[in-house]
Amino acid sequence: MKTEITNVDVCCIVNELQSLINGRLDKAFLIDNEQNRELILKIHAPEGGSREVVISVGKYKYITLTNYEREKPKLPPSFAMLLRKYLKNAKIIKIEQVNFDRIVIFHFEVKGEVYKLIAELFGEGNIILLNSEDVIILPLRIERWSTRNIVPKEKYKFPPQKPLNPYNLDFSIAYEVFKDYFLENKDVECVRLISRVFGIGGLYAEEICERAGIDKKKKDLSEEEIKKLFETSKNLFNEIFNNRKPQIVLKDGEYFDVVPIDLKKYQDLEKKYYNSFLEAVDDYFAKFLFSVEIKKEKSKIEREIERQENILKRQLETLNKYKEESEKNQIKGDLIYANYQIVEELLNTIRKAREKMDWARIKKIIKENRDHPILGLIENINENSGEIILRLKSEVDDKVIEERVSLDIRKNAFENAERYYEKSKKLRSKIEGIEKAIELTKKKIEELKKKSDKELKEKESLKMKKKVRKERKWYEKFKWTVINGFLVIAGKDAITNEIIIKKYTDKDDIVFHADIQGAPFTVIKTNGREVDEETLEEVAKFSVSHSKAWKLGYGAMDTYWVKPEQISKTAESGEYLKRGAFVIRGKKNYFRNTPLELGIGIIEYDNDLKVTTAPPKTLQKSFIKWVLLKPGNKEKGKVVKELKEIFKDYDIDDEDILRVLPPGGCEIVKK
Numbered sequence: 132m133k134t135e136i137t138n139v140d141v142c143c144i145v146n147e148l149q150s151l152i153n154g155r156l157d158k159a160f161l162i163d164n165e166q167n168r169e170l171i172l173k174i175h176a177p178e179g180g181s182r183e184v185v186i187s188v189g190k191y192k193y194i195t196l197t198n199y200e201r202e203k204p205k206l207p208p209s210f211a212m213l214l215r216k217y218l219k220n221a222k223i224i225k226i227e228q229v230n231f232d233r234i235v236i237f238h239f240e241v242k243g244e245v246y247k248l249i250a251e252l253f254g255e256g257n258i259i260l261l262n263s264e265d266v267i268i269l270p271l272r273i274e275r276w277s278t279r280n281i282v283p284k285e286k287y288k289f290p291p292q293k294p295l296n297p298y299n300l301d302f303s304i305a306y307e308v309f310k311d312y313f314l315e316n317k318d319v320e321c322v323r324l325i326s327r328v329f330g331i332g333g334l335y336a337e338e339i340c341e342r343a344g345i346d347k348k349k350k351d352l353s354e355e356e357i358k359k360l361f362e363t364s365k366n367l368f369n370e371i372f373n374n375r376k377p378q379i380v381l382k383d384g385e386y387f388d389v390v391p392i393d394l395k396k397y398q399d400l401e402k403k404y405y406n407s408f409l410e411a412v413d414d415y416f417a418k419f420l421f422s423v424e425i426k427k428e429k430s431k432i433e434r435e436i437e438r439q440e441n442i443l444k445r446q447l448e449t450l451n452k453y454k455e456e457s458e459k460n461q462i463k464g465d466l467i468y469a470n471y472q473i474v475e476e477l478l479n480t481i482r483k484a485r486e487k488m489d490w491a492r493i494k495k496i497i498k499e500n501r502d503h504p505i506l507g508l509i510e511n512i513n514e515n516s517g518e519i520i521l522r523l524k525s526e527v528d529d530k531v532i533e534e535r536v537s538l539d540i541r542k543n544a545f546e547n548a549e550r551y552y553e554k555s556k557k558l559r560s561k562i563e564g565i566e567k568a569i570e571l572t573k574k575k576i577e578e579l580k581k582k583s584d585k586e587l588k589e590k591e592s593l594k595m596k597k598k599v600r601k602e603r604k605w606y607e608k609f610k611w612t613v614i615n616g617f618l619v620i621a622g623k624d625a626i627t628n629e630i631i632i633k634k635y636t637d638k639d640d641i642v643f644h645a646d647i648q649g650a651p652f653t654v655i656k657t658n659g660r661e662v663d664e665e666t667l668e669e670v671a672k673f674s675v676s677h678s679k680a681w682k683l684g685y686g687a688m689d690t691y692w693v694k695p696e697q698i699s700k701t702a703e704s705g706e707y708l709k710r711g712a713f714v715i716r717g718k719k720n721y722f723r724n725t726p727l728e729l730g731i732g733i734i735e736y737d738n739d740l741k742v743t744t745a746p747p748k749t750l751q752k753s754f755i756k757w758v759l760l761k762p763g764n765k766e767k768g769k770v771v772k773e774l775k776e777i778f779k780d781y782d783i784d785d786e787d788i789l790r791v792l793p794p795g796g797c798e799i800v801k802k
Contacts, residue, residue, distance in 0.1 A: 133388045135192035136252060136412065137332045138233050139371055142297075143391040143408040144194050145228040145235055146372075151176060151184070151196075153626055156221045156239065159214035160203045161271075164420070166190040168271065170211070170258055171201065172237075174223065181786055185413075186235075188256025188271065191420060194235055195412040210258075213269050217246055217260065230292045231330060249287070261287050293330030297368040306361050313357045322347035325360065334396065339363050341395050367392075377408040379415050389415040436579045443572045450565045457558035463536045464551035467544055469525035475544040477505055481519060482540055490514040510535060517541055604737060605635075610651065610677050610791060612745045613736050613753065615666045621677050622651035625712070632713060636695050643670055644715070645678035646689040652713075653677070665748075667692065671722040672746040676729035682795030684762045687726050691719035729793060730800075731774065732757025733781050742783045743791045756781075763798030773799055 136144070151174055160171040167189025176182045185197045207215070221241035228235055233252040238245065246268075247261040258271040265287045274281040279288040295308050312328045313321070326336040340347040343363040345356055352360070370392050380388040381401040388397070391408045405411040467474050484493050490512065500506040511520040517540050524533035538547045609631060610621040620635065622628035628651055636642060636654050641662060643653040653674040655662060671690045675681075680688040697717040731744045732754035740755070750757040758777055771788045777799075 132386070133415075134190055135256075136194070136233070136389075137334070138228075138231055139331060139335055140389070140391065140408070140412070141194070141228050141233050141235060141252065142231065142371065143375060143377075144412065145226055147407055147409045148184070148194075148196070148226045151182065151223050151226065153624075154182070154223050156214075156218045156223070157181060159207070159211045159218070160201075161208045161211040162201060162203060163208070164189070167192075167256075167420075169201070170214075170271070171197075171203065172214075181789075186250045186258055187416065188250075188252070188258060191416060192233075192252040192256045193412055193416050194250060194252070195416065196409045197413050197417065198410070199413065199417045210269065210271055214248070214260065217241075217268065218248070221246065229289060231296050231298065232290065232293070234289065253290075257281060259287065293328070295328050297329055297331075297364070300361075300365045300368060306358075309361045309364075310354065310357050313352055313360075317351040320348045320350055321345060321352055321356075321360065325364070329364070334390075334394070335367065338394050338396065339367055342367065375408060377405040377411040379403045379405070379411055386415055386418055432579060432582070436576060439572055439576045439579065443569065443576065446565055446569045446572060450562060450569065453558050453562045453565060457555045457562065459534065460551045460555035460558065462532060463523075463534055464548045464555065465527075466523040466525050466532065466534055466536055467538075467548035467551065470523050471544050471548075473505055473508070474521070474523070474538065474547070477508065477519075477521070478538060478540055478543060478547075480505075485540070513537075607741075607790070610653075610744070612673055612743050612749070613734060614655075614669045614673070614745065614749050615663070615752075617660075617662065617666060617670075618656040619653060619670055619673060620656065621653040621674065624651075628652050628712075632695075632698060636698075638695055640695055641667075641670075641692050642695060642698060643674040643690055643692045645675045645680060646691065646721075647679050650674070650678035650680075650690075668722065668725075669746045669749050671725045672728050673744070675725045676727045676744070676746070677793050679794065681727055681729075681762050681793040681797075685727060687724040689721060689723050690725050691721045693717065693719055727762070728759075730757050730759040731788070731791065733778060733783075740781055742778065742781070742787050744793065759800035760793070760797045761800050762793075762795065764796045765798050767792060767796065770797055770799065 154174040154176045157173040157175055159173070162169040162171065167187055170186040170188075172184040172186070174182050174184060183197050185193075185195050187193050218239050218241060221239035223237060224240045224245075225238035226235065227238075235250045235252070237248040237250075239248065240246075245263045247265070249257075249259045249261065251257045251259070254274075255272065257274060259281060260268045260270075262268055267281065267283050267285055267287050269283055270281045272281070273283075278291070281287075294312055295305060299305050309328060313324055316324055322333065322336045322340050325331070325339050326333055329336075337347055339360060343356075343359045345352070345360060349356075375391045376393055377391055378389070378393070379386055379402065380390060380397045381403065384401075387400070389408075389411050390397070393402075403411075405414070481493065484496070494512055497506050497509050497512070508521045508523065509519055510522050512518075513520070518537050519540060520535055520537050522533065523536050524531055526532075536551075538544075539550070542550070606618060606620050609627055610623055612619050620631060622631050631652055631654055632642075635656075636652075637656070639657045639659050641655040641657060643655075644650055651674075653670060655666070655670055671692075674690045675688040678688065678690075693715055697715055699714045699716060702714060728746050729744050730747055730750045731742065732750050733740055733742055733756045734745075734754050735741075744760070745754065745757075747759060750759075756778065758774070767789065770792070771785050774788050775783070775785065
């Protein structure tokens, strides 16, 4: 069963992680499991919403974008706190694999500084934070080798590079390197040479041999065979790069491997296909790690059940002992009564003899009269305790009962019998108590067994619960609202600004832009309909409220609207347009001193209840429930919590609210 990803897997994962470029780091969490450690990076993705990157080291080494909820520690470990300190709100500017190795670098930029977070997914695995000069700020684990050290304040060095990078196989020199490697190592099996030259595992080296039709153990290959292996390698890597079929491979119904393409080795095994390799990796390791957690939890409950069963065993042994002793004492009392005259006579005889002679003399007389019908019943005398031991018998229901009975010579037959009855009675009282304890223990075991099933199900739903990601409509990638039946969309940053204008603006639409640097484009999707003055005024308010003016705490701001044909990406001569910036030519239709007025609420749109923002008049007219907002310094997390409480009757989460709030801080206007 696979417990760590290969460098081929890393290649596919890094390719799919490119969607996070320009996303920002919100928080970092570190989860210490029994056999591995998971670093969770919560990223605000460029397309909106948040995603969680998992970097796992230890026994299980992998990177994925997870859809599973994990129980995070309330007090973050020092490594997670350090990442939060350096990388809070840092933008991801690059994600790369190094030399086709199991090394991934996340490049972050924050406040003009560049940092690298390196994930090494070999050996025990490690996660290392570097500064802009590649000096180690802090590693998750300190490590030392002969060629490099992973310790704070030292320059980071990569491990030795493999001879050939699969990304470069189209260059003519690549074949020469490949061929020379084989010719220089003629005494080595070809499967080992393929593995070494590319730095890939045996699985893919064997796949290349099988696809090429060459025995993997063959040595001293001809140039023709070397050429065939090279071409087969190129085709395999091309499939990995461009034509993936992500899948989990199952063996005997259990997860066995996760791979990005169909492999001949697994052609007869069951497979579960996915749309992305990240999703396959996520499902594979989540289930695997979760089964470990469940076994651990199950083991804990089973140990408690076993402990209770041992208690029950001891209780049952004690119960049987008490019952046996109680019955014996009852029988001894009964035997005294069954032989009452003899016992009484014997006790009287011993007491009288004791008045005239010592115990040694009495014992001698008894020994000399073993055949006497009464004295012969005495088996022993304990002079220290003043007791004699008789062997008494009686016939009950045609059954002869015989017991050794100890009698106190200071008591008569009745008193001796009562002494045994009292012992039996006390034991019966203890039996009642132990029987109650046994019932409680049995009940506890039964409850533990039921609790075991229930808790394991709860653990399944809580510990590694798969998030149900809401299906987002295309316009929910942006800021959006509905005003008088018109869908209105607005950018959130330079990237979404550019996307809105280039992809989602039609010739009949109306485009607003607040008269302040960094304002988003706000587009009324007209679908060819006329737009009245009231709608334009409301959209103007929406436009300025979602601009930088809100963050700066302005009360009003100018805004204007233009037609799409007035917007151009062609700069004036000698000028350069940044990403998300456009040139506006022609008349600008201004709305002067437009007040920043905005609220948030629930609207029915697209056959669903959604949360979004709008100016007050629109809220009153079209929204089911709403509150007004104003610029403020309150943390968004606290505002979101308050809004969730206000809208608790509706199916919305933190992400739904965060996506639509204006830039900067805000506060709820109390009615």
